[in-house]
Amino acid sequence: MADFTGKLNRNERKFRLAAIVLLFAYLGTSSAQVPAPAPPQSQPILIRGGTAHLGNGQVIENSMIRFENGKFTFVGTAGEFIPDDNTKIIDATGKHIYPGLIAANTTLGLAEIDQVRATLDFSETGDLNPNVRSIIAYNTDSKIIPTVRSNGVLLAQVTPQGGRIPGTSSVVQLDAWNWEDAAYKTDIGIHLNWPSRFTFSGWWAEPGGVKPNDDYPKQVADLRDFFSEAKAYSATANPAEINQRFEAMKELFTGEKKLFVNVNEASEIIEVIEFGRQFNLKTVIAGGRDAWRVADRLKANNIPVILQSLFELPARTDDDVDVIFRLPYLLKQAGVEFCLSHNWSWDQRNLPFVAGSAAAYGLTKEEALMAVTASPAKILGIENSAGTIEAGKDATLIISSGDILDMKTSNVEMAFIQGRQVDLEDLHKMLYRKFREKYE
Numbered sequence: 033m034a035d036f037t038g039k040l041n042r043n044e045r046k047f048r049l050a051a052i053v054l055l056f057a058y059l060g061t062s063s064a065q066v067p068a069p070a071p072p073q074s075q076p077i078l079i080r081g082g083t084a085h086l087g088n089g090q091v092i093e094n095s096m097i098r099f100e101n102g103k104f105t106f107v108g109t110a111g112e113f114i115p116d117d118n119t120k121i122i123d124a125t126g127k128h129i130y131p132g133l134i135a136a137n138t139t140l141g142l143a144e145i146d147q148v149r150a151t152l153d154f155s156e157t158g159d160l161n162p163n164v165r166s167i168i169a170y171n172t173d174s175k176i177i178p179t180v181r182s183n184g185v186l187l188a189q190v191t192p193q194g195g196r197i198p199g200t201s202s203v204v205q206l207d208a209w210n211w212e213d214a215a216y217k218t219d220i221g222i223h224l225n226w227p228s229r230f231t232f233s234g235w236w237a238e239p240g241g242v243k244p245n246d247d248y249p250k251q252v253a254d255l256r257d258f259f260s261e262a263k264a265y266s267a268t269a270n271p272a273e274i275n276q277r278f279e280a281m282k283e284l285f286t287g288e289k290k291l292f293v294n295v296n297e298a299s300e301i302i303e304v305i306e307f308g309r310q311f312n313l314k315t316v317i318a319g320g321r322d323a324w325r326v327a328d329r330l331k332a333n334n335i336p337v338i339l340q341s342l343f344e345l346p347a348r349t350d351d352d353v354d355v356i357f358r359l360p361y362l363l364k365q366a367g368v369e370f371c372l373s374h375n376w377s378w379d380q381r382n383l384p385f386v387a388g389s390a391a392a393y394g395l396t397k398e399e400a401l402m403a404v405t406a407s408p409a410k411i412l413g414i415e416n417s418a419g420t421i422e423a424g425k426d427a428t429l430i431i432s433s434g435d436i437l438d439m440k441t442s443n444v445e446m447a448f449i450q451g452r453q454v455d456l457e458d459l460h461k462m463l464y465r466k467f468r469e470k471y472e
Contacts, residue, residue, distance in 0.1 A: 070207055072451070078120070080095070081110060082094075082124030086107070087130070087402060087406045095124075096109060098119070129431050132187055132418070132430055137191050137340065139190070139376070140177065140377040143376075155193050160195065166202060178455075180380045184432070185384075188206060217413065224293045226295040226300055227247075231245045252303065259281075259311050261278070266286075290313075296347070301320070305333050309333065321359075323363060323368065324362040327363060330366075338408075339370055339373065357392075360403060385437065387401060388400065397435075429448050430446065432444050
């Protein structure tokens, strides 16, 4: 962004000035600390009287939900369970209870201020980095995390970006002292940014032209070569030389890890499907803007999709204006497994409203809820402990005085992660109180 004389051009100066202003504004709020993580659950808790949305499509009116030592022990209707004297009782009459929401394929905890590079820790130097682990870069002191947590998102898949193979993702719970405490399920999959058939100039505010990517065939061929070498390495019992990149990929070929592929165009999704079949991989499509166009192939190959955002315009001028909003419904109708996510780390706070939009364009409300609870849990391989309110699973849930999918009424009053009651204080609430009191 600098000219050949070594001097900064006008756009570069504006960009750096804006970054400096943002950084100082951020540092100026340092008095608002991230709340301390909650201690372990100390006594049984019973939530009674609320409307429980279990995350599996079921709804229980006048429910009774008990958990102890961080696990659900009873889920049913009021009157079916009699608490003992040691049980703490929470009256949720007139309120709604949901499983904690799960944010898939996000840089939450890896990015703080988008325009300040020093606060970004989601990419490494180099193009092929399957051995990079996002979990060790996860920042539990991020001020973004409490703002996301306040809207019901309690688990997240922290995902690296940058380069062709940016690294390995892990699932974290969003109330922890450090990344070791946060780790919920580590190194679940390797991420691949599939090459695009087209190159784009400009940026989102000033889009430029589009032209074919002449290097596309070579880029795909290079990927096939790399995966072929990695597969051959994984089949070698005692390699003469340890290759850390190939070591990280071994579990891809045994099925213990999944391959998450960022891809949107229909023709590219077809190539990704064939690529996964060639190497016998468990493939997940991330992004998936054109997934509805190739839904039959995705269904036939049992490939799930992480829909990255519904708040976008169609990519083609001849598409229906609401086709992006109807994506979840179209995939549901085709029998394709999918979940919902959002684009940015800070924007994950809007995840329940993304689901609400899906409910306005074809899905039922319970199906939309599943797309941010049970479905991501299954895709991320944590369905045995998270995603639904069921006896034996982790007691990760939220209580809202309104419909969590509706931004007008949603009001998360309480949240529990593995039975621990989470502090829902955040920077946004602090600033709201500060300036409200000023004018009162």
